[in-house]
Amino acid sequence: MVAPTLVHAVPCRKRIARHFDTVIRLFAGAFAGCICLLPSPALPRTSAGMSAADRCPRVAGEILVKMRAAASPAALPARSAAVRKSSAARVSRGGLWRMPIPAGLTEEEAAAELRAEAPDLVEYAEPNYIIHAEKIPDDPLFGELYALAEADGRGDIDARAAWEILTGGEVPVAVVDSGIDYEHEDLAANIWTNPGEVPGNGIDDDGNGFVDDVRGWDFFSGDNAPGDAYGHGTHVAGIIGAAGDNGRGVTGVGWKARLIPLRFMGPDGAGSLGGAVQAIDYAAKAGARVISCSWGLNVYSQALEDAIRAADAAGAIVVAAAGNSSSDNDAAPIYPSSSPSPNVISVAATDRNGNLAWFSCWGPQSVDIAAPGDEILSTVPGGGYRLMSGTSMAAPHVSGAAALAWARTPGASNTEIISEILDGAETLAPLRGMVRTSGRLNLYRTLSPGTVEPPPVTDPDLHSVSLVLNGNAFSPGGRLELSAIVGAGAQSAHTVCDGYVAALLPGGRLFFLAPGGRWSPSPVPIATGLGVTDDMDAQVGAFPVTESLPSGPYAWYAVLTAPGAGPLDGASRTSNLAHTPFAVVP
Incomplete structure (x- = not known):
């Protein structure tokens, strides 16, 4: 995934493009971003003393507003001048709306005024932040799938041994990202099909609000063709579930996982927070057991947290990349990786030697586990394959592991699957004090809980x-x-x-x-x-x-x-x- 920059960040420009005023970064490699914090209304707003949130880009001219139960956004213009008298756009059926604001107000000012002037109607309001993908340059050398199986066992997740138990099952995994090349020869067989939709009839057959969403949805363009013009989402998808044993290309962690393409990023790797929230909401309602999020935001968003909690209520796991700023997430959190919701697994990256990758964020309290993320070979749009590095590549290894674990035990809860993954981590000395489990994903142990190392035997000599x-x-x-x-x-x-x-x-x-x-x-x-x-x-x-x-x-x-x-x-x-x-x- 691509991560936002934290303590070593390069300051964001005041305005990245006409529609950009706040950035989040995907964790496909080292990133340059910013720490985006919502200011209090009393903060000074001079150009010389801008707050952190002022320096972070966001979608200009609109905010996200969560309405209270039974409240209508149509009532807001009469109560506050912070929103315009024009139609609001629904982001989720949980009461989240995207609303235009008048010229002359910043997004923070409009959100603060709306909260103050209509507290009985508005639960919260915040800028519509932008998530932007940024990857480490590709390695020109031909890559091997060391992450799945390596002769010396230093860098892999013991996939070969695990596949002797199970190679996969048709578990739905949502890829919330830049889309997927769903016609790629190594992915086409594993693309999810919406069972409630009739292709091409122009009707919303399943009543979910999306017409002909046969294979997911494009929240960036607003259509039913969630292809990938950037490449990040296709690479993530291949790690999770490239078809196995098909005589082509690479193999995903789960050979038969059903990949749900949910695009919210454009061809430049940028997309709005509102789009990400919509995609997570869609995934949970579509029955995704795993939601893979290889991106991050370094400012807390209540809208994002609400979407994650709703996914938890639906029984889904959210797998999130820890970030690529080589910094401590305990001190400077990244979301959704640092979300307190119990259904989130935060993933750092390791290299082929079992060390924490040089770019990876860490956090002994906030980052759960590590997985291979350096020089990972996977699918890219157009039928090709390429090396990429980042915690964006580490997280989908865990997403694939969760899908395999659910294929083995379909009746398990999301918390039970998470426990199997974390309890099965292979302890590595370089990860002690860096991630909560002190370990890297081990697929064999995840599928064979009895192999997890028990507490050590008692030794009266205290050695x-x-x-x-x-x-x-x-x-x-x-x-x-x-x-x-x-x-x-x-x-x-x-x-x-x-x-x-x-x-x-x-x-x-x-x-x-x-x-x-x-x-x-x-x-x-x-x-x-x-x-x-x-x-x-x-x-x-x-x-x-x-x-x-x-x-x-x-x-x-x-x-x-x-x-x-x-x-x-x-x-x-x-x-x-x-x-x-x-x-x-x-």
Whole structure:
């Protein structure tokens, strides 16, 4: 998604175009934007001392107005000179309207006057901010789908293992963006079709207010052809649900997801907040289980929050990109990523090495999880493929994961699906203190909740210990190298420890590597009597592998325990994942 710029922002121009007076930026890459805050009526408005909101562009000559229940916008011109006596345009059936204002008033002045003069009619009023897409330049090198499956496992989401469980289902996913090239060879088969609409008859068959909306709607142009003249939405759509196993191009996270094109941005990547609200409202009412929002606004909007809450009430998940200003969202929030609504998943970006991408925003409280977002190959308009980078590319990986999880458990609630995604995150050291889960999306664990690492086993010696599994030679003739590391804060030393290496197969079967290189279904330590001291950071040993495992995707575990403690918790699961620090607590 494309994100608005925060603390390191380049100031917005007072007026970007005839219809632009406030900008939000899509998170397709690093962005230059502004912190847009609504001023109080008493703020000075001199050119030398403009407020942050004054410096941010918005649609000129109109505001968004939320009417109170049973109140009509037609009554407002008689109560306040802040709106003109001309027709208002409905934004949502929840009482949100787009209303023209007279010349001589700024959007903030009109909104403030309307709130003050008609409080019994108006719940709130605010400028109609503009969202603008801005992407990082494409990498000229040919890209690989490292985000889905990589040989060394450092940067991917374990998609291959997950696809052994499920490749997809026809779960509706709304792409609220710049549109989708719905005729692209890798997307056409997965474009959603409105079951209540008869194509081409000029009638609003399903009574939703949109005529012939067979495959979504274009809120930018006001028609039923939500194609993509900018490219951002098509790239996002391919990450979510490019058709899998079709012999063409790339593969999306969910091979059969039903993509709902909802366009609110024009060919320059800019669109209004009102259009975004309309698109989210449409998605929720159309039955979208997931709403993918790869864009952001660095000023709070009540209209946007209302749309997100309505989507929550409809049971939908909103997946939002965290932003690309390489800044702390806890300190400078971006919306909808920072929305407090429980149905929002905020997504940061990682690179192919599992590090937080250089451009990605973070927030240990406000950003939930990370996903691959650097140099991602996906679909673009015209039938092509291109690399793009940004949290705009990270968020759709999570959108696709949510669709897959719902295909596996159709009766689950949105909060249950969110829990499976967040609980299944793969803990990575570079993400500690950066995102709430300290982890990156792991598709296999999302679809196999039993593989989520449980709390560590009790250790009376109060050590913080890591056992790192190096190498991936798990076939006959291979060798495994184990290293033990005592982490910071160790208070005493184990004199000896036991070490285990385990493989988790589909169906929950565990096999342990035994001395001599054979695999055992019973917990057998690969080594015992391992000396561990409070300054240890050394190789434990290299062990041969002489026997093949049964076929299937594996999740690898490496566990260091006190002597005789065993590697399993009460649910008979291994106690920590390979490459994941193993905190031993009392």
